[in-house]
Amino acid sequence: MTQRSKEEVQTALRTVRENVSRALEESGRSDTVKLMAVTKTVPPEIVNYAVAEGVTLLGENxxxxxxxxxxxYSPDVSEIHFIGHLQTNKVKYIIGKVNCIESVDSMRLCEEIERQASIHxxxxxxxxxxxxxxxxxxxGFLKEEVCEAAQAVSAFRHLRLKGLMCIPAKEESHDAFVQMKQxxxxxxKTNPEIDTLSMGMSGDYEEAVRCGATVIRLGSAIFGKRNI
Structure with missing residues (x-):
């Protein structure tokens, strides 16, 4: 990754926010979208440039x-979400350190998060x-498995299901986002605590916003293209 200056991060964020505002207006939405800065391979001092510009949600892979x-990281960071593939043997290291685990892709992982959360x-x-x-x-869960998985999660005392996330195939992003919104x-309808639809990355976040995303996960759109 070519390291961006503070001014370049500021300019990138200004562009992102303008694009998000336009997408919200185009879709007739009156709510807001939370911007997540994805920190993979980004030095903390560069991440903190974004935090200084009001980005307080970070995504860790x-x-x-x-x-x-x-x-x-700056003390102004208010939320950290884990968004990468999470092995069950690594759960114990992040319980209590992140606010949300977005990448829950199996019931086996749910069981281990429940176990570790119970310990803590x-x-x-x-x-x-x-x-x-x-x-x-x-x-990840197939579309047909989501409702059953959500019902199973409700039985865990130390898990709170807040919503859904996805990383769709690039060529199918619009249709995938529409299905995710549905x-x-x-x-x-059955869980009042559901409030988060995390979808859209640097290449497709505007379409995700138009389709109803409440959180967009941006790395290169803020920090520049990665070398790896």
Missing amino acids: RVQEFLEKEAQ DRIMDILLEVNISNEPSKS LFEELK
């Missing part, structure tokens, strides 16, 4: 990288990751 960087006497917010494009190479609304 890798457990070890997060643990190495967390103490260097915490309620852990989670999102169910949906394999909305039904890609064999990706993890699933989200379906879950909200």
Whole structure:
């Protein structure tokens, strides 16, 4: 990644916010969208440039990288979400350190989060990751499994289901976002705590906003393209 200056981060965020405002207006939405800065491979001092510009939600992909960087983040960070693939043996390292685990892709992972949250006497917010494009190479719940999984999660005392997240196939993003919005609304009918639809990244966040995303996850749109 070519390291961006503070001014370049400021300019990038200004562009993102203008694009989000336009997408909200185009779709007739009167609510707001939360902007997540995805920190993968980004040095903490550069992340803090974004925080200084009012971005207070960070997204972490890798457990070890997060643990190495967390103490260097600005105290103005109010929320950290884990968004990468999470192995069950790594759950214990992030319980109590993140506000939400978005990438919950199996009931086995739910069980381990419940176990660790119980040990720490915490309620852990989670999102169910949906394999909305039904890609064999990706993890996550299939669209047809989401309602049953949500019902199963409700039995866990230390988990609080807040919504859904997805990473759709690029060529299917619009249809995938529409389907995710439908699933989200379906879950909200039976669970008043459902309020988060995390979808849209640097290449498709405007379409995600038009389709109803409440959280967009941006890395390169803020910090520049990664070298890896």
